[in-house]
Amino acid sequence: MFNNVIEFIQSIYKTTDYIPLHRPLFTGNEKKNLNECVDTTFGSSVGKFVSEFEEEISNYTGAKYAIATSSGTSALHISLLLANIERNDEVITQPLAFVATCNAISYCGAHPVFIDVDRDTMGLSPSALKEFIENNTSVKNQQCINNRTGRVIRACVPMHTFGHPCRIDEIKDICERHYIFLIEDAAESLGSLYKNKHTGTFGQIGVMSFNGNKIITAGGGGCIITNDKDIAKKAKHLTTTAKVPHKWNFSHDMIGYNYRMPNLNAALLVAQLENLENFIFSKRKLADMYKIFFDNIDYSFVTEPRESRSNYWLNSIILENKLQRNKFLNKTNSQNIMTRPIWILMNKLPMFEYAQCGNLTNSEWLEERIVNIPSSVLV
Secondary structure: OOOHHHHHHHHHHHHOOOEEEOOOOOOOOHHHHHHHHHHHHHOOOOOOHHHHHHHHHHHHHHHHEEEEEOOOHHHHHHHHEEEEOOOOOEEOOOOOOOOHHHHHHOOOOOOEEOEEEOOOOOOHHHHHHHHHHHHHHEEEEEEEEEEOOOOOOEEEEEEEEOOOOOHHHHHHHHHHOOOOEEOOOOOOOOEEOOOEEOOOOOOEEEEEOOOOOOOOOOOEEEEEEEHHHHHHHHHHHEEEOOOOOOOOOOOOOOOOEOOOOHHHHHHHHHHHHOOHHHHHHEEEEHHHHHHHHHHHOOOOOOOOOEEEEEOOOOOOEOOOHHHHHHHHHHHHHHHOOOOEEOOOHHOOOOOOOOOOEOOOHHHHHHHHHEEEEEOOOOO
């Protein structure tokens, strides 16, 4: 069982040795840029590559401003602070997600509220969001109030799961009508478009990650993008310890964070960005190969949603049930092919088990069936 899948993946990557889920590719100016950092001694965040990266990621996404950070999680944390999240506020998000989003909510002393995803996007469902808000909230003094808890629902954080855009325009419309600040978790979707617009640019803020297995990487790093000048200015201030500019004095005017991206990381990312479209072309070619292969067998391959261009960061298949999923995971990993299930739902983790949830039928269905398969750029 599953031998045909194993043989196909081995044929794609031309090896029977270990095949990782997503291997970074450094084939451009990475070494050249790093050598420049070493030669100039600018390894910290004051080097030229940080501002160069911010300018280039802004140009690439179409956002007016970009602020580089030390990680995607730190970018999420700062974004929530920029949304004026306060202790005991609530933040709507999806349970089918990496834990970083909920951790960042907790850093602010706020509470997640879990709303279901759509099966085809694996991202927050606008219909489920609309149903929850209409049945559980009211607007008072331009604030969305949870009728059950009495708390303010101040923000919403949908995620573009595995690089597949969710129906972000519909989510944006709902949030705007109910005075909810929209933060897009675009950590996995650099290069993904929805209706010809880059993910992360629909909400007031978008968040990106450049962790070691992302489509471009510096081993770490993150980014905040926005079209709001005031948000961008405050984001830069908060992520650089809230230091008041001065030639020599160390004066700080609020609680700040050392969330700066080092010049070394930015040097790698500047080089990686130069090859991003090539990476996406290769990954979309790989996705086409998978789609043709899986069309002829019993497992469904997850394809990009309508009106989208997905970066296909991690390719996914849908198994028949949890039992078949587990057998597939055991078989493939025993044959040196890295595969992994989707995350355990956030509401099942002990830190968030008491969080309010909507009907999570789709999230639970996907949790039992989704498996990620090797998705590295083809070389």
